[in-house]
Amino acid sequence: MRMPEPRIHVTSPAACRTDGFRTANGECGAVLYGEPAMEKVVFEAGRSCHPAYEFRISSPGMTAVGGYGRITDSRTGEVTSTWADGHGTWARRAFASRADQVIAHELLPAPGRTVDTTLSVDTALDGLLGSTRFTTRATVSNGSGYLSLRGVGRSGRGVFGYEGITRVVAFGGSVLASGATLVVIGAVRLLLLTKLDRYESSSTGGIFPALRTALAGLESDYATLFARHTAATPA
Template sequence: MRTEKLAVASAALALAAGASAIVKPLPVPERGFISSKPGETWEQGLLSGNGTVGLNVFGQPLDETAILTHERMFIPLGKPHMPPDNGNRLFEIRNLIDRGLYRQATELALELSGQEGFLYHDHFVPTFDLKIKMDAKGEAKDYMRSVDFQTGVATVQWSDDNGTYERRSFVSRADGLAVMQIEGSAKGSVGCRLKMKVRDPHPELIGGGNSPQKPRSDNMYKFYVEKTTFAAEADALTVRQTFNHSYPGSIHAMEGIVQVVNDGGTVTKDGDELVVKGADRVLLLIDVEMLYDPAHTAMGTF
């Protein structure tokens, strides 16, 4: 199944990008966005997606961060409270509102709900980050990045003393995969270190960064996330995350995989990272799965 999706996704990337060779300087999309500065935060990233899987690429030439999201990655906070059936009292609430007694209407509605305080819904958070640290000779220069709104392809281009490099990314709707291609203008010039990272703690839970809410976010992450496991195979990185407060109908685990296909180089393991050396081109296929059965695993089954 991996081989079949690889062929489809690779062809789709070449088609969407318009050409397999680097075109310098980076063309301006007919409809899209182009910038000479990389993003510093996720708000400034290059976006692509297929409605289910989302990809946010910062565009840093030598130390890239690609954030993966999934439409169903709502971290379980525990079984939701079912509201009581109070439809037979609805006429009283409406009558109070008609008379302009809004506070009394609100208090009655709250009393009938049986709710003691504010209830949080399950939080939407990223799945994982893919970190790409490029080998480089000299400083990065001639930098540009772009998104083509017609194809969804995000491109980052720069040069150093070894030549010109380009990363092109998009998310395939047909195959449900995020795809990234890293290419160098000189033969055997692509080298990089690949690592998966979960935003620990997720700043999106309650505030983030160095905000006053960060300690609370840290504690919430530890409370709701049971375990996060990373691993490296000969040609793939994997991550599995399980949750402490899953309930029937919620996700029980998140799994992600980055399969690495290199052209002309080598791929070796270094702990839970992969190291690419001497490649002409590297293709990354990224899959994200939400699991509703805690005994099931989708790892390695693209």
């Protein structure tokens, strides 16, 4: 019997969320789609893979001249996208770690170029309850940026909430907070580490401190986190 191909490959960006590539670890996940100039990541919370919010990576000056490709490795869940312009090949890769319960996303520029982008969140997603109320916050601490979101809503079971926070590490560059967004300037490599979780509002006042502490304690190295993830992934 022929085994299924472990890699899914497309040669054009996904225009909508339903065509995006998904990575998940059983507890949280993300769907990646959009053009290089505006990549969108829909974070999913809980085992039900319920859409929580959309994270946006805006790089208006980015244009893909050719050679676009996006690959999902079904064995590890890693999603990789590459494209070329007049300066060379740009790359982005992401996975949902089984070992650390974090979604890691790395952005790599073409040789001699830098990653310059604005990071924000959007909550106008299909599938979210209309009564959900959101608050967002962008801060910078010890050289890392933190973009956080809290959503509180009501379902048939009562009041619920979920929170997510992304740690932004700009190697060789800087991260600035501007309102509810983070602006990255001159990074030779950009690492985004995201944790999110659901909770019952009646039993807790929030989980931001625990999520932020966990993120701050993680290695800011994609390869190290990925190696730990693959070691914890069933063969």
